[in-house]
Amino acid sequence: MTITQVPSAPLVAVVGATGMQGGSVVKALAESDKPYRIRGFTRNATKPASEALKKQGVEVVEISLVLDNVKEVYRAFIGANVAFLVTNFWEHIDMEKEVSEGKMLIDAAKAAGVERIVWSGLVSPTKISGGKLTHVYHFHGKSLVSEYGYASGVPFVNVQAGFYASNFLANPSMLAKQSDGTFAIAWNVKPTTVVPLIDCANDYGLYVRHVLELAVFPDGSEVYTTSEDITLQDMVRQLSEVTGKDVVFKQLTDEEFGKNFSALGLPPPVVTEMVEGFQFFDEYGYYGGQPSASREGLARPTRTWTEFAKLADWSKAFV
Structure with missing residues (x-):
């Protein structure tokens, strides 16, 4: 209507x-x-x-x-x-x-x-x-x-x-190209973390x-x-199948994750926000x-x- x-x-x-x-x-x-x-x-x-x-x-x-x-x-x-x-x-x-x-x-x-x-x-x-x-x-x-x-x-x-599926389109850093030619979703969470995508x-x-x-x-x-509620490991597998690209999940330490955001030129408070946000996601779940x-x-x-x-x-x- x-x-x-x-x-x-x-x-x-x-x-x-x-x-x-x-x-x-x-x-x-x-x-x-x-x-x-x-x-x-x-x-x-x-x-x-x-x-x-x-x-x-x-x-x-x-x-x-x-x-x-x-x-x-x-x-x-x-x-x-x-x-x-x-x-x-x-x-x-x-x-x-x-x-x-x-x-x-x-x-x-x-x-x-x-x-x-x-x-x-x-x-x-x-x-x-x-x-x-x-x-x-x-x-x-x-x-x-x-x-x-x-x-x-x-x-x-x-x-x-x-968590917006479109984040992976809007932010190139979400799929960072690695030295071996793969594309990585690199977060400070476990690969079994469930995303309410x-x-x-x-x-x-x-x-x-x-x-x-x-x-x-x-x-x-x-x-x-x-x-869809989906794990990160299933996300990268399905994305690889659909796109034909070699997509992997890379688990980072909090320090490594923070450095990635700092390298993008984000101010320190935003870097801290992102690191803690994904810590929360990993430990408590996106919806707590x-x-x-x-x-x-x-x-x-x-x-x-x-x-x-x-x-x-x-x-x-x-x-």
Whole structure:
């Protein structure tokens, strides 16, 4: 069913509608047999992705969701029944900024009378590790926003995103060419570590749609999304089979892993964040020991790693 303009249909305000997660939410709702009006927020309403949304019937709102723009942010949610909220730590690498902006979005949605909020948060490595791992800011900051959302008084569900399959396409260092000609996924984790891998653009929105279309909105719950739970050793084997490239997994020490990120020119705090983030992943699991959500009941099957690999353009990854 296409996106509707019928006033009786619920209006869903989607933050980051031209981005990975927000775009996936729009895609999943547009596929639904239930009617939705969609208001998509973006910083550039004239770029091709925004124009494509307009053609689908999305109300595209150009807005910068920052604290300096708080009055406009509050106005942007007026009339919405549902809000999908997400922040992007990597745009500024500032946890306090992310937390402040996340709380602002919740406050704005609440002030506008939104009936349900779906937020894209993550677990807290600081809490789960008992204070051992305190520098995984892009996880911990989102967990603080989650706590704020649960206490907001607005029905609130936290739909967490798994590890993006697209990371291997977007970041050439994820598949580093070795001196022997192989391509290595080189992390400071065990090869048997299970990755809750998600083809975010295709599958993340399915979980949000599922939450919104349940008979009773599961207020206060957490959803740990995945397209496929897969070990690293199976990932490299399947990627080799699909691409014909010799892909291996290489287990690094924390020091070696950190040096790789330093060599990319990343500042020391980011290097520490990455090292501790993967330490957390290895010791406690990406979701801190919580099982991934069931894929049963989703509107369509999620995309496996092999399926993703077959459809992807690897030309810029294998260089």
